[in-house]
Amino acid sequence: MQTVLITGAASGIGRDTARRFASAGWQCVLVDHNAQALGQLGASLPAPASAPHVLRCIDLTDATQVASLGEGMPALDAVLNNAGMSDASNTPLAEQGPAHTARLLALNLAAPAAVVDACARWLKPGARVVNVASGAGLHAIPWRGAYSPSKAGLIAQTRALARARPDWCVTVLCPGFVRTELVAGLIEAGRLKPEGALAKIPLGRMAAPEEMARALQFLASADAAPLHGQMLALNGGSSVYGGSQPLPAATLAPLPLDTPMELEVRGGDDRAWRAIAQPQPTAQPRYDARLDLSPLHAPAAGLLEAVHASAVRFAARHAQQASLTLLLPAVGVGRWQDAGDGAAARMLVATLACEWGSRALRINALEVQPSFDAQTLHSLLRYVCGAEAQFLTGQVLMCAGNAPEASR
Numbered sequence: 001m002q003t004v005l006i007t008g009a010a011s012g013i014g015r016d017t018a019r020r021f022a023s024a025g026w027q028c029v030l031v032d033h034n035a036q037a038l039g040q041l042g043a044s045l046p047a048p049a050s051a052p053h054v055l056r057c058i059d060l061t062d063a064t065q066v067a068s069l070g071e072g073m074p075a076l077d078a079v080l081n082n083a084g085m086s087d088a089s090n091t092p093l094a095e096q097g098p099a100h101t102a103r104l105l106a107l108n109l110a111a112p113a114a115v116v117d118a119c120a121r122w123l124k125p126g127a128r129v130v131n132v133a134s135g136a137g138l139h140a141i142p143w144r145g146a147y148s149p150s151k152a153g154l155i156a157q158t159r160a161l162a163r164a165r166p167d168w169c170v171t172v173l174c175p176g177f178v179r180t181e182l183v184a185g186l187i188e189a190g191r192l193k194p195e196g197a198l199a200k201i202p203l204g205r206m207a208a209p210e211e212m213a214r215a216l217q218f219l220a221s222a223d224a225a226p227l228h229g230q231m232l233a234l235n236g237g238s239s240v241y242g243g244s245q246p247l248p249a250a251t252l253a254p255l256p257l258d259t260p261m262e263l264e265v266r267g268g269d270d271r272a273w274r275a276i277a278q279p280q281p282t283a284q285p286r287y288d289a290r291l292d293l294s295p296l297h298a299p300a301a302g303l304l305e306a307v308h309a310s311a312v313r314f315a316a317r318h319a320q321q322a323s324l325t326l327l328l329p330a331v332g333v334g335r336w337q338d339a340g341d342g343a344a345a346r347m348l349v350a351t352l353a354c355e356w357g358s359r360a361l362r363i364n365a366l367e368v369q370p371s372f373d374a375q376t377l378h379s380l381l382r383y384v385c386g387a388e389a390q391f392l393t394g395q396v397l398m399c400a401g402n403a404p405e406a407s408r
């Protein structure tokens with residue numbers, strides 16, 4: 001049995017995440033300041049007979065309360081710093097004083113570090129720490145107070161922690177729009193117009209909390225090790241979209257997240273990759289996924305062409321609701337004349353994601369070292385290629401050993 005600590009567990013993403021872990025047999029330490037909602041959640045969860053869930057009613061903006069979190073803590077396999085708040089006051093930043101921003105910064109930026117400090121001695125070797133930041137940490141969202149700065153700070157804090165604790169697996173999830181109470185509150189307050197938000201999301205929809213819960217479950221598992229120090233931007237492609245015209249809304253509802261994947265491996269010897277997806281009985285609905293290895297064998301300055309050729313082949317075969325995942329060689333030191341090719345290939349992945357999104361066609365890439373071990377990437381690829389990650393598109397993920405932030 002494994003144990004996970006989840007902050008902000010009483011609502012939205014945290015609540016769905018707690019349900020997922022509890023259903024998978026984990027012991028959960030659930031932290032929130034909403035005692036009533038926390039109690040209701042705790043009472044509704046299946047609990048392991050040997051180790052009941054632990055409920056901790058704590059205000060995470062109060063440093064003394066956070067420092068006491070370690071008391072009576074069981075040994076932890078993972079910590080998920082999920083609690084966060086936005087600023088719906090509509091007060092321009094230049095009219096805000098430190099008292100206005102203090103609570104938001106305490107919760108979104110100071111608390112994740114304080115929680116890790118308070119729990120560090122209970123974290124098992126190889127433990128996972130996952131911070132929940134936001135797409136708002138990648139692009140400034142005005143008239144939301146210090147929300148964007150706090151989340152940019154959390155992304156940087158994650159990378160710094162990853163460098164400081166190479167013995168853990170430290171990652172950050174950056175959700176895009178998720179239909180939770182937080183987003184409902186912003187819509188109600190007139191701070192968020194859903195149609196305006198959707199027009200900037202290539203996949204043309206918001207995520208369900210369950211999609212974030214699945215990502216957090218993956219990042220909290222030992223299988224996330226290749227992503228140490230990395231960010232998972234799970235936002236329907238909104239972080240890579242730079243166009244000015246409104247994007248079309250999704251025309252298709254996502255498939256159930258448990259839909260088994262039918263994986264086709266192209267562009268190389270598939271033997272090392274077959275175990276990613278087990279063959280399914282033909283009658284069952286499937287999520288079509290292709291893993292294309294051909295960019296790994298591209299000649300110098302030929303990566304852009306290889307990615308394009310792979311995309312053309314994929315689009316000729318799949319019209320909707322499928323995923324293409326590419327393996328790319330890590331950025332190497334080559335001739336300066338060839339340096340643009342790698343960046344162009346990565347931007348091509350993002351551009352294709354924007355063009356394909358409304359049909360729920362996804363494209364992502366994993367960047368790997370020449371000496372990579374296929375086995376260590378199986379679980380990551382199972383997640384990225386499969387139906388669970390239907391809100392993930394346009395991303396290039398660097399795998400262990402490649403991440404400059406993690407290895408610096």
Ligand code: NAI
Pocket residue numbers: 007008009010011012013014031032033034058059060061082083084085086107132133134135136174175176177178179180181182183
């Ligand atoms: P939510 O508002 O539904 O849930 C937040 C939880 O944190 C609530 O249970 C609340 O009681 C708890 N909490 C708030 N202040 C607290 C405090 N001082 N002490 C202890 N607990 C406290 O939020 P949601 O949407 O589930 O968001 C979870 C995380 O995901 C947040 O960090 C948020 O910034 C981030 N996020 C959410 C997005 C969305 O579209 N919903 C998009 C991007 C990021």
